[in-house]
Amino acid sequence: MRFIKTTAAVLALLFLLAPLVGCAADKTENKGDTAEVTTENVAEATLATETETEVETEPEIPSAAYGTGFDYAAVPEYSGEPYAVIDGNVPDFSREDVTVEEFEYYSELDGLGRCGVCAACVGRGLMPTEERGQIGQIKPSGWQTVKYDSVDGNYLYNRCHLIAYQLAGENANVNNLITGTRYMNKEGMLPFENAVADYVRETGNHVLYRSRPIFVGDEPLARGVHIEAYSVEDSGEGVSFNVFCYNVQPGIEIDYATGESRQAEHTATDGAAATETEDVAAASANTSSQTTDRSGPDEVGYKYVLNTNTKKFHYPYCDSVNQMADKNKEYSDSSREEIIASGYSPCKNCNP
Numbered sequence: 644m645r646f647i648k649t650t651a652a653v654l655a656l657l658f659l660l661a662p663l664v665g666c667a668a669d670k671t672e673n674k675g676d677t678a679e680v681t682t683e684n685v686a687e688a689t690l691a692t693e694t695e696t697e698v699e700t701e702p703e704i705p706s707a708a709y710g711t712g713f714d715y716a717a718v719p720e721y722s723g724e725p726y727a728v729i730d731g732n733v734p735d736f737s738r739e740d741v742t743v744e745e746f747e748y749y750s751e752l753d754g755l756g757r758c759g760v761c762a763a764c765v766g767r768g769l770m771p772t773e774e775r776g777q778i779g780q781i782k783p784s785g786w787q788t789v790k791y792d793s794v795d796g797n798y799l800y801n802r803c804h805l806i807a808y809q810l811a812g813e814n815a816n817v818n819n820l821i822t823g824t825r826y827m828n829k830e831g832m833l834p835f836e837n838a839v840a841d842y843v844r845e846t847g848n849h850v851l852y853r854s855r856p857i858f859v860g861d862e863p864l865a866r867g868v869h870i871e872a873y874s875v876e877d878s879g880e881g882v883s884f885n886v887f888c889y890n891v892q893p894g895i896e897i898d899y900a901t902g903e904s905r906q907a908e909h910t911a912t913d914g915a916a917a918t919e920t921e922d923v924a925a926a927s928a929n930t931s932s933q934t935t936d937r938s939g940p941d942e943v944g945y946k947y948v949l950n951t952n953t954k955k956f957h958y959p960y961c962d963s964v965n966q967m968a969d970k971n972k973e974y975s976d977s978s979r980e981e982i983i984a985s986g987y988s989p990c991k992n993c994n995p
């Protein structure tokens with residue numbers, strides 16, 4: 644799956660890979676008694692990385708959680724594409740970041756309760772083996788429960804994983820969930836997450852991954868998420884990208900200072916809806932992978948998808964949902980029992 648072409652800069656990283664530097668703190672090492680190793684690694688990372696953040700106060704930050712090249716001011720205004728390519732699509736990982744040792748890192752919330760950068764070395768070992776749990780109790784900064792008829796699944800906001808559940812298996816981790824529009828979650832981030840997940844699943848290789856919500860000033864609602872990924876064993880041949888996904892919803896105006904929103908004027912809605920369709924097609928073509936929605940029930944805001952034609956019901960991430968005609972889809976918050984009582988039976992694939 645080569646959805647992004649390898650650039651010269653990425654090729655330049657190739658020869659740097661020879662001695663693989665395992666500088667990222669391993670999950671288990673973080674727990675305590677290997678403090679010596681961890682401290683040493685962080686010291687290395689600190690020396691090697693020019694950062695704008697104070698490092699002393701957070702001693703276990705892997706170097707891959709940095710990356711210095713992103714400037715939100717340089718991101719073009721949203722103009723109908725769910726994401727913008729940053730820095731020629733070359734991810735900003737350094738030699739110190741390169742590792743095949745799996746890890747995951749989530750920043751603590753800041754003073755305003757907002758998520759920060761998350762990073763991981765994604766491999767098969769990090770991927771989930773269990774059913775996802777509930778995350779509906781978490782209210783990320785800027786959260787509002789609001790519905791629009793024009794939004795897929797109706798809910799404007801999703802609980803949006805910075806590092807997707809399918810990549811690292813993190814569920815109700817407050818440091819990994821932001822308030823994101825349905826559009827950003829599904830059209831912006833999901834195709835990239837699917838590409839990484841499919842690549843790791845198919846090859847068993849590792850992907851360095853960094854995801855950073857971008858806030859302006861004190862705003863509780865992120866303007867978007869900056870995502871970078873780089874496949875380690877094949878030096879970015881399989882996966883290599885650097886993108887900014889816009890936290891917007893076509894047809895809806897959003898106030899990032901409050902999370903409040905309203906339907907845009909009709910003309911704007913029509914224009915945005917038209918371009919949106921093209922974007923979805925473009926994203927699918929780019930990744931040459933299916934855009935199966937692998938969101939969890941709490942993430943998308945509804946629990947089940949009903950097929951009013953077959954009278955079966957599904958979890959939102961079931962493959963059948965993608966194949967269902969829109970006119971047969973009904974989104975439901977009702978309990979399983981209530982849905983069965985109203986004449987529906989559970990799908991045999993997703994077992995809701």
Ligand SMILES: [Zn+2]
Nearest residue numbers: 957961990993
């Ligand atoms: Zn199903």
